[in-house]
């Protein structure tokens with residue numbers, strides 16, 4: 001459990017990168033504390049997916065707090081603590097359960113700065129896992145980032161790689177704004193390099209360069225878009241993959257710059273396609289550089305059904321690599 | 335409460351709140367107030383009796399009927415009224431109004447438009463105090479209606495298991511909007527709600543400022559010295575409608591009048607006189623002071639600048 005050495009790149013799974021970010025954030029700032037259900041005592045001592053593993057051993061039960069099953073007060077108390085000078089990192093066991101504390105998120109956290117005329121900050125991080133792919137079905141699999149992105153006052157972060165997980169979580173803790181930090185449960189064991197640098201909130205990343213089409217994608221769909229890009233090389237199609245990394249604020253500039261180059265756009269996300277954030281990206285691109293487009297922009301999102309349990313049906317409701325390839329080909333006219 | 339040293343101050347504060355609140359309906363009619371305001375006329379003793387035990391570093395969370403809580407906590411009358419009028423010189427620059435009125439420098443975590451929401455915020459404020467290792471007590475005021483919100487159960491339990499320095503103050507003014515408590519609660523002994531979670535809970539006559547003060551002194555002291563949370567159930571009554579344009583078909587005039595016989599200000603003034611702590615001259619002077627203070631607030635608020643449309647996008651989110 002040694003502190004990571006700065007500037008040293010390590011290969012880490014996403015959950016370990018998050019664990020390192022939590023540890024470094026707590027070591028850097030004594031006002032940071034964690035609370036959530038079973039975060040010290042489950043599995044190997046780190047909550048439902050192990051992200052808080054052993055932090056209680058290092059920082060003690062005052063700063064790493066196991067809570068009762070009371071989502072409404074856990075989130076609400078996080079807001080109150082943040083308004084009084086603490087930096088709470090609240091873990092909710094599954095994204096679906098934030099819904100029990102939605103008043104605290106939308107009516108309290110998101111609005112405290114505004115309603116009180118700028119007097120208060122709410123530097124709270126609300127962490128949870130979202131996403132399907134593990135047979136958790138309807139109430140344990142939803143990608144709900146669009147709900148939060150709709151609300152002024154919130155930052156919404158959706159990391160898809162280990163480095164982004166580390167760097168964005170560190171920035172989320174530093175942020176004076178309430179931050180919804182959505183980890184993808186099926187990516188926790190995905191490994192990648194970690195630089196231990198903080199990554200600014202609201203900056204997209206070009207995950208792969210290409211010239212034929214811009215594919216905007218996050219989390220699981222980022223990895224599927226990259227897989228699609230790999231497969232399409234053989235057919236002579238070069239995909240540029242842009243990972244916005246944060247849905248709010250959304251880095252439209254980077255997306256538009258990419259589309260100005262490729263002249264084509266496909267947005268892919270696991271969140272439901274209907275009224276999803278992909279439509280927002282498409283619209284902003286049309287408003288920003290619509291005349292540059294050579295084919296109609298497209299989006300590909302989760303189907304308009306809850307996440308199913310049985311594997312074939314579960315996979316059917318979220319975009320697959322094959323569907324991404326088909327959508328890309330339709331866009332580029334092949 | 336030591337009537338000799340604190341009695342007149344308690345009377346003055348209750349009278350200021352009464353005068354302030356009593357003017358609101360006319361301001362609404364005159365179009366100076368938009369939306370909903372909920373006056374506390376009749377309920378002044380609770381906020382005053384509790385607040386007199388608080389220290390500058392303490393925090394309060396309030397509800398939709400929150401002007402009294404803020405004023406008793408020391409909020410400037412002019413800036414409070416200016417906020418209720420939606421002016422730039424209000425505490426929240428006109429962004430909040432009556433139901434979203436916070437004052438950071440006084441530890442006021444806001445009145446609140448959501449019934450029960452302040453309960454969780456105060457619980458978190460108390461958690462923050464504990465973690466920061468500072469001697470701050472958090473108080474939350476809520477109505478009898480809020481006792482049926484789940485957040486109270488969750489907060490009582492969390493405060494109890496973590497021994498948080500928070501005081502839950504329920505102002506039981508008998509009605510939630512138009513609905514009497516007895517029609518929404520089978521077990522009328524609300525203290526049992528707190529006791530069930532291990533939070534010591536006490537009934538008090540909320541029309542008696544000295545009684546509220548005395549109880550609040552004990553439970554605030556308990557919280558301050560690490561003894562954990564408590565709950566106060568203060569029986570009181572609101573004289574005015576729930577908000578403007580309340581037809582009040584849910585209660586009898588006679589009921590309102592009978593509560594007025596227990597008026598927290600009139601009865602307390604008599605007590606001070608009988609104890610020799612107040613005479614005609616002092617009382618007249620106090621009333622003049624009170625009127626002058628609220629007059630000044632009214633003048634300030636009426637003269638305060640109106641926000642302009644371009645300020646609507648300010649303070650949405652902190653810039654990086």
Ligand SMILES: Cc1ncc(C[n+]2csc(CCOP(=O)(O)OP(=O)(O)O)c2C)c(N)n1
Pocket residue numbers: 372398399447448449476477478479480481507509510511576
């Ligand atoms: C969550 C929620 N539900 C309903 C309302 C509408 N509402 C505002 S005040 C009120 C009554 C509250 O009663 P109580 O808590 O007893 O406080 P009182 O008004 O009596 O002071 C209601 C129903 C609201 N503001 N918030």
